[in-house]
Structure formats: C-alpha cells, structure tokens
Amino acid sequence: MLEAEKDQILVSIAVSGDIHQVSEFSRAYHELRSWTAQAKLVEEAQLITGSRSLPASVSLSPAQEREFTASLQSGQDARCLQLIDQALDFMLRKEAGIGQFRFFADSIASRVIYFVEAAQVEPTKIQSLKQWTRGLQDCQCVTDYRQVFRQLLEASCSLLRSKWDAREEPLISKLLKVMQTQYAEDLSLDYLSAKFNLTSTYLSAYIKDKTGLNFSDHMQGIRMEKARELLACTSLTVNEISQQVGYLNITSFNRTFKKVTGITPGAYRKRHWLQSTSQSG
Known part of the structure; x- marks a missing residue:
C-alpha cells in the first residue's frame, strides 16, 4: 500500500527487536530515531531493521570548497550549482543518509547567507533568501534539493553581482x-x-x-x-x-x-x- 502511495507520501519505517522490559523503551526509541536518519534518499518506502555504514564525510572537498567560495563571491551561480550537483551525486552514490543530506544542505545554506550578509545586502532581501534556506529542510528527494539550491544560489549570486558591480572594488x-x-x-x-x-x-x-x-x-x-x-x-x-x-x-x-x-x-x-x-x- 505504501509503495502505491509513493507519489503522495514517502515513508521510512524503523523496526526494532522484541522489547521485554519497560526500562528498555527509551533506549529502543532513541535507537530507532537514529536509524531513520540513516534512511536512503530514495523515492520509495523503506523498512529499516538496523544501523548501517554511512560515508564518513558529506562536505565539499577542499578543492570544491575553494572553487565554490570563489564562484559564489563573484556571482557565478552556474558554477556553484555544478559543484553542488557533483556533491549531491557523490552522496547518492555513497548512499548517504537523509540526515547527512540535511546537514550538507544546512552547511551550504549557512555559508551562502554569511557571504550575502558580509556584502551588506539589504536585510529585507536577506530575509527572502532565508525563506529558500528553510525550504531545504522540506526536501524529500535529490530533485527537491537541486531545485531549492538553484533558487537560492541564483537569487544570492544576483545580489552579490549587483553589490560588487556597484562597488567596482x-x-x-x-x-x-x-x-x-x-x-x-x-x-x-x-x-x-x-x-x-x-x-x-x-x-x-x-x-x-x-x-x-x-x-x-x-x-x-x-x-x-x-x-x-x-x-x-x-x-x-x-x-x-x-x-x-x-x-x-x-x-x-x-x-x-x-x-x-x-x-x-x-x-x-x-x-x-x-x-x-x-x-x-
């Protein structure tokens, strides 16, 4: 039934072993919550019965990070998006957990906002950008992440280009x-x-x-x-x-x-x- 409804809702179900003592409930509850964060970013229902190995790191590589910073600062949204797409593809191949995707999205969004604030963009425009960053928390698949990142980076780079053009510094x-x-x-x-x-x-x-x-x-x-x-x-x-x-x-x-x-x-x-x-x- 859940598979038939995947176009409307995606469900990850974590199941523990038998619990025989009331004192074991708290441990089992927190264990199951940690397992759900390890669910794969796939568009299908998932049944999780245990912990699994996750990639050790889901951040940009040092080389990617330097290029992302330089591209963002100069307002090159197309290159920024290419780097984000590469990172998302890598995470998919390595079967990163949904919790790791959210960590990655939050770190990139925070960095983008920091650069825009440092450029002294008007506060009202920064608040609009933060609406996009909050949208990253609602992403359910990699297509969602790509779409929200595109909206965020295109808007941010446009603002940064206008600031640097105005300063000519x-x-x-x-x-x-x-x-x-x-x-x-x-x-x-x-x-x-x-x-x-x-x-x-x-x-x-x-x-x-x-x-x-x-x-x-x-x-x-x-x-x-x-x-x-x-x-x-x-x-x-x-x-x-x-x-x-x-x-x-x-x-x-x-x-x-x-x-x-x-x-x-x-x-x-x-x-x-x-x-x-x-x-x-």
Missing part, C-alpha cells in the same frame, strides 16, 4: 578570497598588508569601510561557519576540527565557538543530530 574581492580560502592558516592583517603592499592601518580601515566588518570579525565568522559545517557533516573530533579551521589552541576554539553560537561544539553537534532524527522520524 576588485581589491576587496581579492582580500576576501584570501580570507575565505586560507582560513586554516595563521592569517594576519600584517600578512595581508605585505601581500598587497599596503599598510596595516590602511588595510584595516579599508576592509571595515567596504564590508562593514573588521578583519578579525571576518576571520572569526569564516572559521566558525566552517567549524559548524564540520561538526554537522563529519565525524572529526572537536580537536581535529579546531585545527582544520585555524585554531592551534582548542580552549580558544571552544571559547570562541560558544561566544558565537551560544553553545559548545559538542552541544552543537548533538543538537544537529537530534534535529535530524526528529525531522526524519
């Missing part, structure tokens, strides 16, 4: 590209000043004037956004993630992450896991 574009691709390094204002043959004082004021944020705020935002993605989409430890986003001291990373998000990295990962299992249940 190639220097700020180059500066942001360095920050968005070399965040894992010990990047400093002095390094950028030397790279672009400018004084630190002038460069600091220039970045603030052109983007509305100072250098340290930009770096913190970029690193924290990447950290959120890695916490949601990979099984890396918090210490490994802190190093990958440019923090050599994990205490400093934990303190900054909590300051920005309001919760610790471990709590953030757990919250995303609970949200995923709730939405897939």
Whole structure:
C-alpha cells in the first residue's frame, strides 16, 4: 500500500527487536530515531531493521570548497550549482543518509547567507533568501534539493553581482578570497598588508569601510561557519576540527565557538543530530 502511495507520501519505517522490559523503551526509541536518519534518499518506502555504514564525510572537498567560495563571491551561480550537483551525486552514490543530506544542505545554506550578509545586502532581501534556506529542510528527494539550491544560489549570486558591480572594488574581492580560502592558516592583517603592499592601518580601515566588518570579525565568522559545517557533516573530533579551521589552541576554539553560537561544539553537534532524527522520524 505504501509503495502505491509513493507519489503522495514517502515513508521510512524503523523496526526494532522484541522489547521485554519497560526500562528498555527509551533506549529502543532513541535507537530507532537514529536509524531513520540513516534512511536512503530514495523515492520509495523503506523498512529499516538496523544501523548501517554511512560515508564518513558529506562536505565539499577542499578543492570544491575553494572553487565554490570563489564562484559564489563573484556571482557565478552556474558554477556553484555544478559543484553542488557533483556533491549531491557523490552522496547518492555513497548512499548517504537523509540526515547527512540535511546537514550538507544546512552547511551550504549557512555559508551562502554569511557571504550575502558580509556584502551588506539589504536585510529585507536577506530575509527572502532565508525563506529558500528553510525550504531545504522540506526536501524529500535529490530533485527537491537541486531545485531549492538553484533558487537560492541564483537569487544570492544576483545580489552579490549587483553589490560588487556597484562597488567596482576588485581589491576587496581579492582580500576576501584570501580570507575565505586560507582560513586554516595563521592569517594576519600584517600578512595581508605585505601581500598587497599596503599598510596595516590602511588595510584595516579599508576592509571595515567596504564590508562593514573588521578583519578579525571576518576571520572569526569564516572559521566558525566552517567549524559548524564540520561538526554537522563529519565525524572529526572537536580537536581535529579546531585545527582544520585555524585554531592551534582548542580552549580558544571552544571559547570562541560558544561566544558565537551560544553553545559548545559538542552541544552543537548533538543538537544537529537530534534535529535530524526528529525531522526524519
């Protein structure tokens, strides 16, 4: 019956073994919720009777990430969409779980919104973009994801192109590209000043004037956004993630992450896991 109704509704059913004690209900309930997040992104009913192996990571590769950042920043929506399509195809081939698809979609959407906000796009237009990001949580198949990503990226890139065209500031574009691709390094204002043959004082004021944020705020935002993605989409430890986003001291990373998000990295990962299992249940 469920197969006959697949055009109207998609159902994933998780079934546990026999439960003989009331004390076992809570454990079984949470176990089943985690299994439903492992359901495949297929357009058919699924019966899940146990946990399965999932891909370790569902984020963009480092090379894809650099190209996505550069393409998004320059308003090249077609190339952005190609990279997203490649990532979605990879996840399908590796049979990623629906929870992993949602983590991936959330991380990409958050990054897009961050770049649009950094470009100082009007708040009303940003709110419109956030409507698309919320639509990603309702996607039931890969076709849904592709459609919503297309709408989000076409609108976002159009706004970014208009902002850069209005400013006609190639220097700020180059500066942001360095920050968005070399965040894992010990990047400093002095390094950028030397790279672009400018004084630190002038460069600091220039970045603030052109983007509305100072250098340290930009770096913190970029690193924290990447950290959120890695916490949601990979099984890396918090210490490994802190190093990958440019923090050599994990205490400093934990303190900054909590300051920005309001919760610790471990709590953030757990919250995303609970949200995923709730939405897939």
